[in-house]
Amino acid sequence: MTGERVHRTSHSAEVDAPAGVVYGLISDAARWPLFFPENVHVERLEFDGTNERLRMWATTGRGVRSWISERTQDPGTRCVQFHQTHPQLPVTTMHGTWIVEERPDGTSRLTLLHDFAVLGDSAGDLAWAEQVLERNARAELASLTSLAERWRRFDDLVLSFEDTVRIDAPAEPVYDFLYRVGDWPELVPHVTRLELTEDTPGVQIMAMDTRTADGATHTTESVRICFPHAGRIVYKQTRTPALMEAHTGEWNVVCDEHGVSAVAQHSVVLREEAVERVLGPGADLARARRHVREVLGRNSTATLQLARQYAQSVTRAA
Template sequence: MTGERVHRTSHSIEVAAPAGVVYGLISDAVRWPLLLPSTVHVERLEFDGTNERLRMWATAGSQVRSWISTRVQDPRTRCVQFCQQHLQAPVRTMNGTWVVEERPGGSSLLTLLHDFTVHGDRAEDVAWAERALGVNSPAELGSLRSLAERWTRFDELVLSFEDAVAIDAPVEPVYDFLYRVGDWPRRIPHVSRLELTEDTPGVQVVTMDTLTADGLVTTASLRLCFPHAGRIVYKQTVTPALMQAHTGEWNVLHGEHGVMAVAQHSVLLREEAVRRVLGPDADLAQARRHVREALGRNSTATLHLARRHAESVTGPR
């Protein structure tokens, strides 16, 4: 017995969408980085259709925290129970439930319940956890409501794509070019300014000014770097006007004649900005093309520069 007291929070929101639609967003946690503002990255480790094990990264205040979450999905009752493991101090335990209740007229009530303990039950640590939940939970519920209420257009609002460049070089110099983002202003012409913080190795906080066809755009990103996998995943926390959310990955993969460097993007469009940015006659189809071309152009240019760098430092093979 540890003696720590269990603290509980409850947050709810009315959603003008069918309960099945809302539950679908809750159950698909792998897409949460694109849907929920505090979630940075999710990797599904195990899933048998009911029991699920996830590795999750999310912001809590100004920090990026990671944990393992086990979940039990029950589509019949539209509940998802979760238990977080391997938590970072001061939180000792964190459990909860997502509950979707059907309402008359085709609407829903979405509730997020948490119960948690902190090491030693210190009042300041309890207050910190309650503040984090008090910020993140309403923000998550609000995002889910906004998306669920646009469910008939959801497929038009979301797009995912990738571009790839073959490189005649080992993985290491290619990954090194993509990892050393602080060097990009002098290596990549479309990056004019960049600020980098890496207080925790492999967790990068980046603010960047990028030259685009629309002019100078300032973005901010959280990047998680996995050198042994040749992989960098990121989420933009400050996005261009047309994007409500933007996540992506840089992957350096072994190929038959060297490596394949791949840039992946997933975007949630900001529907209300389409006509303001692209003109009064613009629609979602035009916005999708515009974003695809703009992101693809810059990320492909970065991959070609990574190729040139890697092939120059390793020489002919």
């Protein structure tokens, strides 16, 4: 690493939540797309209870990048160390540590350290890397703080569910229907507009207008990561309806000896301050949960039923 010096940044936040709660959010990287606005998807590749390898996707400007991160969890000291195995140039090394300190009054101090080097120690590249780390670290600390400080209501704010449609057809046309999202305005009645960009195969960036049962139109923006060999498409909404602070999901086509199960999975963090504004005076989180479950479930189930019709018609025609 000739000519390259290691630089360090440090960012901290005071969190009005127990240290165990804060550490739990950091250690559960698979759910980071719900916690951090930039994170799109996290795949755990290996985990032995202490050491793990993660494949991570995140938004950067108007694009999406992916990398492998190796982490070591230490719940005893409430520290998580990480490093990127192949950082994106001009960064040549990237290591870091999450540190959660317990305060005597039951609150926490959360610190995020980064140790990194840039190619040739270029002043311009160093300034760029520091700017990116500054922006991302502040956003991550703010998101974690906001979520952790609502820990007493966490189970009311976060909900996950899935719906399944059985399909008597091969998996390939089912997946094809779900993958060809650019055609949905012609195929899916509740989708009225869709703009799609797929500069990298299997990484889809889209903006979509959907019509609800009451005739209203909602605009969402999403990033989708497609795994054709596994029959999976995972996504993160980067622009959500007013009632949802975060929304991730997955389309999964599963084969068995009797046919195919097409599964739509959703995970949501509710935007508590929008509940009464969206649903009316007196509405609470319980009503918001029922509303989101009904709306998302209805739309995704309708899409799966259309995928079934398409797959079965293609199969009969063949």
